[in-house]
Amino acid sequence: MAGARSASAEIVALVDAGSVTFVATDLAAPDGPDQLVAEALERGRLDILVNNVGAVTPRMNGFLDVTDEEWFRSLTLNLMAAVRTTRAALPMMLEAGRGSIVMTSSVNAYLPSPGVMDYSAAKAALSSFSKALSMEVGPRGVRVNTVSPGPVHTDMWLGTDGIAQRVAQVTGSTPEDVAAGTASGSVTGRFSDPAEVADAVLFLASRRSGNTTGANLVIDGGIIPTL
Structure with a gap:
């Protein structure tokens, strides 16, 4: 579903x-x-929950230009949607004594950027929440893990109103140059494919990762060398 x-x-x-x-x-x-x-x-029954709601808006004018409404919107989409959905689904998993929850976080949880500071803060909170919850519910048979993608070849990044387009409008560059510059920051020199992220989610959701909980799987082409 x-x-x-x-x-x-x-x-x-x-x-x-x-x-x-x-x-x-x-x-x-x-x-x-x-x-x-x-x-x-x-x-x-409900055995698996994947929290994948999220959105990011580049903040090209700096911190002082980000309003309370924009902060709350980022926190709602990138943190509270997952908190509320998990709260609704968890009782059934605990009753059954099994379940797998996968949260989609971001490399920005560990690589804060002034251009997406509200998004970075929300994703850092999501990752912390996931780790804490894994410690609480792990003894009762429910696993909680996160995936943290870097830039992914999706409309959010490369669509007509995506991040590359918005950054290009402010910087006077082109969306292609913005995307290429972002990709060059990774070891592999490219964006991740959506299927690569989906495969990681599938692994963490499945029984093949049955003793994995509280883990964070980074899919970023090596952008963050220390994780």
Whole structure:
């Protein structure tokens, strides 16, 4: 089951193939996570939760230009959506004595950037929350792990209103040059592919990582050399 405000082309293809049920819900709203989990439980048990809601807006004018509303929006999307969805799903996992929760964090949790300071702070909080929760619920059979991608070849980065486009508008560069400069900061010299992140999530969600909890899997092409 997948939940979002609207279905992407990839989700629509999975729905058409009969392998996914889509629930239209705003996971940034206080009642959105409860709605999604309730829909999942109507169709059976809940064994795996992947918290993948997130968004980032470049802050090219500096800290003093970031409003309270923008801070709260970042914290809601990148932290509270996962907190609320986890809170809704966890009781069933604890009752069953098993479950796997995977949080999508970011390298910016460990590599704070002034250009995305509110996003970095929210992702750092998400990573800390995930680690603390893993220590609480691990003895009861529920695993909690995170993946921390660097730049990924998605619309968030490379779309018509993506990060590269927004940065280019402010700097007078081109989206292609912004993307190339970002990719050059990694050892591999490229963005990650979405499938590479998805494979990492699948591994952490599966029984093949049955004794892995509280872990953070970084997928960044070597941008952060110390993790």
